Amino acid sequence: MQTQSPIVFRCMEVNSSPRNLTAVRKLLADSHLEMDGDITTFVEARLGNCVVGCAGLAGNVIKCVAVAPQFRGKNLSAQLLTEVENVAVARGHLHLFLYTKPCNRERFEHSGFWPIVQSANDTILMENIPSGIQRYCRRLQAYRVPGKRIGAIVMNANPFTLGHRHLVELAAKSCDWLHLFVVREDASFFPFSTRLNMVNMGVSDLANVTVHQGSQYIISRATFPTYFLKDSGKVQQAWSETDLLIFRNYIVPALGITHRFIGSEPFCDVTHQYNQTMHQVLADAVEVVEIPRIKVADKAISASEVRRLLKTDQFSRIRKIVPDTTFTCLESDYARKSQKNQEYHYENC
Amino acid sequence: MKIVREALAGTMESSDLMVKIAPTEEGLEVVVYSEVMKQFGDQILQVVNTTLRVMEIDQGLIVIEDKGALDCVIRARLQSAILRATEQTEINWEKLL
Numbered sequence: 001m002q003t004q005s006p007i008v009f010r011c012m013e014v015n016s017s018p019r020n021l022t023a024v025r026k027l028l029a030d031s032h033l034e035m036d037g038d039i040t041t042f043v044e045a046r047l048g049n050c051v052v053g054c055a056g057l058a059g060n061v062i063k064c065v066a067v068a069p070q071f072r073g074k075n076l077s078a079q080l081l082t083e084v085e086n087v088a089v090a091r092g093h094l095h096l097f098l099y100t101k102p103c104n105r106e107r108f109e110h111s112g113f114w115p116i117v118q119s120a121n122d123t124i125l126m127e128n129i130p131s132g133i134q135r136y137c138r139r140l141q142a143y144r145v146p147g148k149r150i151g152a153i154v155m156n157a158n159p160f161t162l163g164h165r166h167l168v169e170l171a172a173k174s175c176d177w178l179h180l181f182v183v184r185e186d187a188s189f190f191p192f193s194t195r196l197n198m199v200n201m202g203v204s205d206l207a208n209v210t211v212h213q214g215s216q217y218i219i220s221r222a223t224f225p226t227y228f229l230k231d232s233g234k235v236q237q238a239w240s241e242t243d244l245l246i247f248r249n250y251i252v253p254a255l256g257i258t259h260r261f262i263g264s265e266p267f268c269d270v271t272h273q274y275n276q277t278m279h280q281v282l283a284d285a286v287e288v289v290e291i292p293r294i295k296v297a298d299k300a301i302s303a304s305e306v307r308r309l310l311k312t313d314q315f316s317r318i319r320k321i322v323p324d325t326t327f328t329c330l331e332s333d334y335a336r337k338s339q340k341n342q343e344y345h346y347e348n349c
Numbered sequence: 350m351k352i353v354r355e356a357l358a359g360t361m362e363s364s365d366l367m368v369k370i371a372p373t374e375e376g377l378e379v380v381v382y383s384e385v386m387k388q389f390g391d392q393i394l395q396v397v398n399t400t401l402r403v404m405e406i407d408q409g410l411i412v413i414e415d416k417g418a419l420d421c422v423i424r425a426r427l428q429s430a431i432l433r434a435t436e437q438t439e440i441n442w443e444k445l446l
Contacts, residue, residue, distance in 0.1 A: 078361040085357055094355030094371055111361050112414045129369065129412060130380050 147176025184214035352409035356433035383415035
C-alpha cells in the first residue's frame with residue numbers, strides 16, 4: 001500500500017549553506033544528538049518548509065541520523081540512509097560505516113547495516129556490507145605466520161622516524177614474526193603512499209616483518225574518528241575503544257597475534273588515551289608492550305617534531321632523528337613540493 | 350563484462366531491493382539477504398545467477414538485500430547496478446530482456 005509521499009529529499013553541503021543548518025540542528029537536539037564537526041554533507045527529508053529527518057555524512061561514516069517524532073514508524077530512516085548511500089557512492093564510498101546506540105541496532109539492520117562491535121560507552125559500529133570485516137580478516141589470514149610470539153604494531157609514520165625504527169626493531173627482535181600496519185587514512189601531512197614507502201624502506205632489512213597496508217578497520221575515520229581531529233585541540237575524549245575492540249575481536253585471531261607494541265606517548269593526549277584504553281581492552285587477549293621513546297640530545301623523538309622542523313627547513317636537525325631512508329624521501333619530496341608552491345597542509349599529524 | 354567501479358541500485362522500500370556491487374581482485378561473491386528467503390530463496394538465487402550469467406559477470410562482490418521484490422524487479426535492479434558498475438555506455442538490449 002504505497003501512498004504518494006509528499007516528503008522530498010535534499011542533499012545539502014554544510015560549508016556552502018551554514019544558515020540552513022538551523023533546522024537540522026534543532027531536529028538533532030530533539031533527538032538528543034549533537035552536530036558532529038566533521039560532517040560535510042547532510043541529506044534532509046523535507047515536508048514543505050519543515051525538516052522532518054536528516055542524516056549526515058563525514059567521508060565514509062554516516063552520523064547524526066534523526067527523524068522527527070511524529071514521522072517515526074514510516075520507514076523514513078531507511079529512505080534517508082538510501083539517499084545517503086547514493087550520495088556517498090557518487091563520491092567513491094560504497095562501503096559505509098555508521099555509529100548508533102544499541103537500541104537502534106535492529107532498525108539499522110533492517111536498513112542494510114550489519115553490526116561490527118559494540119563498545120562499553122554504548123555505541124555500536126555498523127557497516128553496510130555484510131561480513132565486510134570477516135572478508136577483510138579472511139584476506140589477512142593469508143599472511144598468518146606460525147610462531148609462539150606474534151607481534152603487531154599500528155603506526156601512522158608521519159613521517160617514519162628513528163623512534164619508529166627503534167620500536168619496530170625491538171619488537172621484531174622479541175617476536176617470531178611482526179605484523180606492521182600503516183594507517184591508511186589519508187588525513188595526515190604525508191599521504192599514505194609516501195608513509196607506506198618510508199616504512200617499507202625503513203624496515204626492509206628486518207627479515208621477520210610483514211608491512212601491511214592499513215584498512216578501514218585499523219585506526220581509520222570509521223574506527224577512531226578523533227585520531228584525525230587531535231590537532232584541532234577540540235577533542236576531549238579519544239573514543240578509541242571501538243578501534244581496539246575490532247583489533248581484539250577480529251584482527252588478533254586472524255593473524256594469531258600475541259603481543260601489541262606501542263611507543264610511550266608523552267606529547268599527544270589522544271594517543272596517550274588510546275594507549276591507556278589499549279591496556280584495558282586488550283588485557284586478556286594480547287600482551288601490550290609499551291616501549292619508552294628514545295631520545296636524541298635529551299629530547300624524545302616525535303614525528304610532529306620532524307614536521308615542525310620541516311616547516312622551518314631545518315634539515316640538519318631532521319637528519320639526526322630520522323633514518324637515512326626517510327631523509328632521502330623527505331629531501332626529494334620536499335624539493336618537488338617546493339617547486340609546486342608549498343602545497344603542504346599542516347593541520348594534521 | 351568486467352566490474353570496474355562500485356555501484357548501487359534500488360531502495361530499501363518494501364517490495365523493492367537494494368543491490369550493491371564492488372570490484373574484487375578475484376572471484377565472484379554473491380551475497381543474498383531476503384525477508385522472504387525461506388519461502389522464495391531458491392527462486393531469488395536463480396534469478397540472480399541467471400542475470401549474472403547472461404551479463405557475463407564472473408568477478409566482483411554482489412550484495413543483494415531483498416525486501417520481497419518480484420522477479421522482474423530483482424532482474425531490473427541487478428541489471429541497472431551491473432551497467433553502472435561496468436560503466437557500460439552501449440547497452441546490448443537483447444541481453445537485458
